[in-house]
Amino acid sequence: MGFEKIVNIAYARGACKQRDAISMMKTERERATQCLDAFLHVVTAIPGIDNHDANALxxxxxxxxxxxxxxxxxxxxxxxxxxxxxERIFRFFRDPQYYLSPRIH
Structure with a gap:
């Protein structure tokens, strides 16, 4: 009976560790997705740059x-x-008159 108890405890701890690893992976995936979304949001704010261009960058x-x-x-x-x-990307990050000018859409 002692052996079965040890096996059950070992199994329970292994399952807990596996759940922790899975939850950590989910958290990392969510964090990476949020970072990419923020990146895409900033880069697509440059006039003339779309999602495809932002992904390439x-x-x-x-x-x-x-x-x-x-x-x-x-x-x-x-x-x-x-x-x-x-040229637009280069100017956006270096020319204050370019990125501070009003945009009319």
Whole structure:
């Protein structure tokens, strides 16, 4: 009877550890999704940049800081964006008159 009790305790602890691992994975997945959503929201705020372009930038650079530091040539080499869109992104992060100007849609 002692052996069965040990097996039940070991099983219960293993199941608890497995549930903890699963819940941690769910939490990490939710956090990653929220970060990507925030990234897409910020990058699509640049005039002329859509979700496809934002996803390409996310895959190529991984963070907004990296995009802000990238040159126009680096953006063109790393993504499939057009020269015009790369120029818009480059100017957005460097030219205050560009990103502070009012937008009329």
């Amino acid at each position: 996310a895959q190529a650079f991984g963070s907004i800081e990296a995009i802000a530091k990238a040159s126009k040539g680096t953006i063109l080499e790393s993504t499939d964006l057009s020269s015009d869109k790369a």
